[in-house]
Amino acid sequence: MVTGDAAYIKKINRSLIIREIVKEGMISRADLSKTTNLTRATISAQVADLLEEGLIIETHLEHYTVGRKPIMLSLNGHAGYALGIDLDYGEISFTISDLLGCPISSNSVKINTTDYKDILLLLVEQIKKFKADFNESRYGIVGIVIAIHGLVSKEEIIHYVPRLKWHEMNLKSDLEKEIGIPIHLENNANLSSFAERVFLHHETDNLLCTTLYSGIGLGMMMNNNFFRGHEGYAGEIGHMIVVPGGKQCNCGNKGCWEKYASESSIFEYLSEKRQIENLTYEQIQEWLNEGDEEVLDVMEQFIFYLSIGLNNMINMYNPDVIVLDSKLLRMYPDSLKKIRENLNSSISHYRELRISSIGRKSSILGACALAIKQFLDVPMLNLPFHLKTDKDGSATI
Incomplete structure (x- = not known):
């Protein structure tokens, strides 16, 4: 049996509630109580907090013919934004998604250098632009995850990137000093697997x-x-x-x-x-x-x-x-x-x-999804797959 103080239990309950709201897309307070096995009083108190924080919104269900129209709860996708970055040889790609994993903006920058300091300066410049563009939302950019095409340690130190010839680079620390937003590094294949799990x-x-x-x-x-x-x-x-x-x-x-x-x-x-x-x-x-x-x-x-x-x-x-x-x-x-x-x-x-069916976009979409998961502090996400597909069936942003 899991025990703990009131703050810990409240945190666990909050995580359960957010996970179910994201999973279902729209859900009533009554159904939340059933799926989480939490009391209605607990649901009401937690939902009130989440509404005040702007993380969820209420919607009246249309075309409901029996009894009162239930008030449905859903995640406020525009309360904040996640920035995913794919740092590859010759090109750096950027995608901003809302909190539901739907891409809002994407662009790529060609690079003709492998020099760490040059690429660091470019990343700082681009991230600051995104930070300024999305600072009017409640939470702004909630997190940044960078896909690395190489070995990344558990401490998020870049051990080796073969094509860039980088060894033992602390990109996470160097960026956080300049940006002031949590930065996370992850291997690109891991992020691809995460995208497949989260979206499909x-x-x-x-x-x-x-x-x-x-x-x-x-x-x-x-x-x-x-x-x-x-x-x-x-x-x-x-x-x-x-x-x-x-x-x-x-x-x-x-x-x-x-x-x-x-x-x-x-x-x-x-x-x-x-x-x-x-x-x-x-x-x-x-x-x-x-x-x-x-x-x-x-x-x-x-x-x-x-x-x-x-x-x-x-x-x-x-x-x-x-x-x-x-x-x-x-x-x-x-x-x-x-x-x-x-x-x-x-x-x-x-x-x-x-x-x-996601294709080459999987690592950058996985990066956005991981930033969302960390911000919402949930054990796993089930997000809808929003993207259109190319002629070959892979996702396009």
Whole structure:
């Protein structure tokens, strides 16, 4: 039995109430009492506080034909805003969302430097602009989460970003000194897994999200929490060896999974083979539409090696849901069916295998959602998926 002082119990009850309001979208006081098992007096007192704080709003339910129209409670999405940042090689992307995770504003800044001080100054400048633009709401920007394409420790220190060549950088501390808003750093694949859980897979406790773009990253949600490992570096699944003595990898080993089953490996191979410097998805799609035998063979090999790694992942983690984030898989006909046909071990168990419908936006949307979760102080969020989709089925902001 959980015991504690009155303030602690009030905090727990508040968290339960906010979580249910967000989950249901709109809910009455009576239904809140039923779903949380809290007394009506407790609900009334907590709701009064939340209304006074401007975190929730009341709405009369329209078209209610029996009895009095109930007063419905919902989260005030415009009480504050979350800023998600995707810090990638060559580009920094920014998205502002409301407290319901709906994107309000997005932009990207191209960068031609990897110098830490230059990028720090750029981040400070951009964040201050967002802070000024959204300071008229009740809570302004409630939190900032930055997606890092590399190793981030449990203390949120950047241990290593391969493409930026950053080692042991305390970006969190350096930004907070200048901004005055809580900053959080998280691995980009972890944020992708968080976005999949928060926006789409609401009934999932254990979810793996594998991103297949510039390398292979693995975000892991275990019992609705990030699985980070001993120091925070878990999830570097791209460096699992699938071909002993195979292709040389930058990590120092040979035969790493991402040398065979990442999108970058496909682009590198076809670019070299066909002497095309800036190969695009559109060009690969054209070859697929034409039935180009060589490209079809490359895609079949991609799926073959991808399946080897997935088989290992499934046996290691026994997840509910596995989400594959890859534009090439969305482009290639029957890719999911072909992968499933390769996963025929009698001891491999998982509930669902999906190709991400959020796509490349998942890490930045996950960043916004994590900032919201931390501000509302709830154990988990179930948010509606607001976004439109591109022709390939991935989300667009």
